[in-house]
Amino acid sequence: MRPVDDIPRPRTAADLDGYGPTRAEAALRLHAERVTTNLAEQKRAWERGFTRRRTLFGVASAGIVALGAQLVTTRVAFADPATTNRTLVVVFLRGGMDGLSVVQPVNDSNLTTLRPGLTIAANALLPAGRGFGLNPALLPLQPYWKAGTMAAVHAVATPDASRSHFQAQDCIERGAADVAVTTGWLDRVLQAMGPGTTFRAIAEGNSLPRSLVGNEPAIVLQGVQNFALQGSSAIRDKSIAALQALYTGLDHPLAMQAQETITAMAAAKKVGTSNGGMAGTYPGGGFADGLRDIARLIKAKVGLRVAVLDLGGWDMHTNLGNIDNGAMKDNLTGLSAALAAFIKDLGGAYTDTTIVTMSEFGRRVEQNANAGVDHGHGGTMLLFGGGLKGGQVHGKWPGLSAGALDHGDVAGANDYRDVLGDLLTKRFGVTDMGPIFPGYKYKTMGVAT
Numbered sequence: 265m266r267p268v269d270d271i272p273r274p275r276t277a278a279d280l281d282g283y284g285p286t287r288a289e290a291a292l293r294l295h296a297e298r299v300t301t302n303l304a305e306q307k308r309a310w311e312r313g314f315t316r317r318r319t320l321f322g323v324a325s326a327g328i329v330a331l332g333a334q335l336v337t338t339r340v341a342f343a344d345p346a347t348t349n350r351t352l353v354v355v356f357l358r359g360g361m362d363g364l365s366v367v368q369p370v371n372d373s374n375l376t377t378l379r380p381g382l383t384i385a386a387n388a389l390l391p392a393g394r395g396f397g398l399n400p401a402l403l404p405l406q407p408y409w410k411a412g413t414m415a416a417v418h419a420v421a422t423p424d425a426s427r428s429h430f431q432a433q434d435c436i437e438r439g440a441a442d443v444a445v446t447t448g449w450l451d452r453v454l455q456a457m458g459p460g461t462t463f464r465a466i467a468e469g470n471s472l473p474r475s476l477v478g479n480e481p482a483i484v485l486q487g488v489q490n491f492a493l494q495g496s497s498a499i500r501d502k503s504i505a506a507l508q509a510l511y512t513g514l515d516h517p518l519a520m521q522a523q524e525t526i527t528a529m530a531a532a533k534k535v536g537t538s539n540g541g542m543a544g545t546y547p548g549g550g551f552a553d554g555l556r557d558i559a560r561l562i563k564a565k566v567g568l569r570v571a572v573l574d575l576g577g578w579d580m581h582t583n584l585g586n587i588d589n590g591a592m593k594d595n596l597t598g599l600s601a602a603l604a605a606f607i608k609d610l611g612g613a614y615t616d617t618t619i620v621t622m623s624e625f626g627r628r629v630e631q632n633a634n635a636g637v638d639h640g641h642g643g644t645m646l647l648f649g650g651g652l653k654g655g656q657v658h659g660k661w662p663g664l665s666a667g668a669l670d671h672g673d674v675a676g677a678n679d680y681r682d683v684l685g686d687l688l689t690k691r692f693g694v695t696d697m698g699p700i701f702p703g704y705k706y707k708t709m710g711v712a713t
């Protein structure tokens with residue numbers, strides 16, 4: 265096989281004509297020769313000790329760039345077609361959601377004193393038990409609370425008491441306070457789960473979230489219908505056929521990856537052109553679109569195990585509001601409408617789906633001069649799906665008395681890793697939390713059965 269630099273580079277149309285009966289076929293032959301040569305070089309590098317991750321990282325240099333460079337993903341998983349019926353959906357509410365506005369202590373004099381304009385009257389709250397009430401903006405989700413497939417955990421926190429968005433998000437998404445832990449907690453979850461399908465892990469958005477950073481492949485999507493080669497349908501179909509023929513029978517790991525990618529694109533095309541029997545109507549906006557996309561993948565049974573998406577706008581230093589108006593009412597109204605549509609759309613698959621919302625920290629208890637609340641500590645997580653001990657607020661509640669507060673914040677009485685540990689052990693068969701949350705000894709909270 266000739267070195268890459270020895271492969272002819274036609275400079276004129278006449279030069280190109282010498283390589284095939286048509287110019288299109290001539291160009292394809294030249295490209296195929298370059299790809300084959302590069303793959304041979306890559307295979308020799310593999311035999312000299314390249315790891316699978318290094319090869320995938322350098323995939324563009326191996327000629328699969330003709331395929332991979334046009335994918336709207338950051339990384340693509342290629343694994344055995346093992347699958348599962350259960351899916352973990354992680355919703356990160358970025359900005360530091362104020363848990364006291366979501367799950368409010370009922371008739372708490374400390375709260376009304378510190379937040380005279382922001383508390384909600386007891387008779388307007390949705391009953392939640394244990395002396396708590398849900399914000400009435402969560403009304404679309406109340407049926408799931410009553411049915412036992414929705415729950416909450418209050419006063420939950422990370423070991424990092426930083427009030428910096430970046431530092432707190434980094435800590436919670438790595439799943440460890442030790443900065444020596446560089447991978448994300450969901451990346452380690454995927455490793456513990458073992459091989460899966462190409463679509464076993466996705467992130468809806470523009471980039472890979474910190475929680476999925478690591479060795480395990482994941483796909484970043486902005487709509488499953490966009491998981492495709494670019495260009496017109498005629499060019500796209502011909503390109504896929506040519507690439508499939510090019511890699512067929514080639515004894516090299518990248519050949520398998522190319523074939524798996526082609527298969528994945530075919531699956532994505534099928535999912536993307538169908539509404540999956542969508543039930544109900546989603547509200548507008550990118551967050552709802554992401555949930556709709558996840559529901560389509562779950563119902564298509566493509567082996568989706570982990571899905572991640574973000575919803576920003578929770579940094580409410582001003583105009584937090586109350587039952588009548590304000591940023592919190594607006595955000596919770598949108599969140600609850602999108603989640604309710606998602607759950608309805610899932611239908612029977614909701615039983616095998618676990619949804620968890622998390623945020624980097626909570627807020628200070630006392631309102632500020634701008635009718636908002638500043639960065640704090642203990643926050644709130646919401647849980648949805650089958651196998652929960654639902655219809656209740658879990659965890660220790662430290663209270664809001666002056667002596668119970670952590671420098672003016674809700675104390676972090678419950679570690680978020682215990683909440684996630686319960687979900688992983690009870691719902692996803694991940695029994696050893698040591699590798700998932702290094703340096704932390706998991707303690708069950710009893711949120712799942």
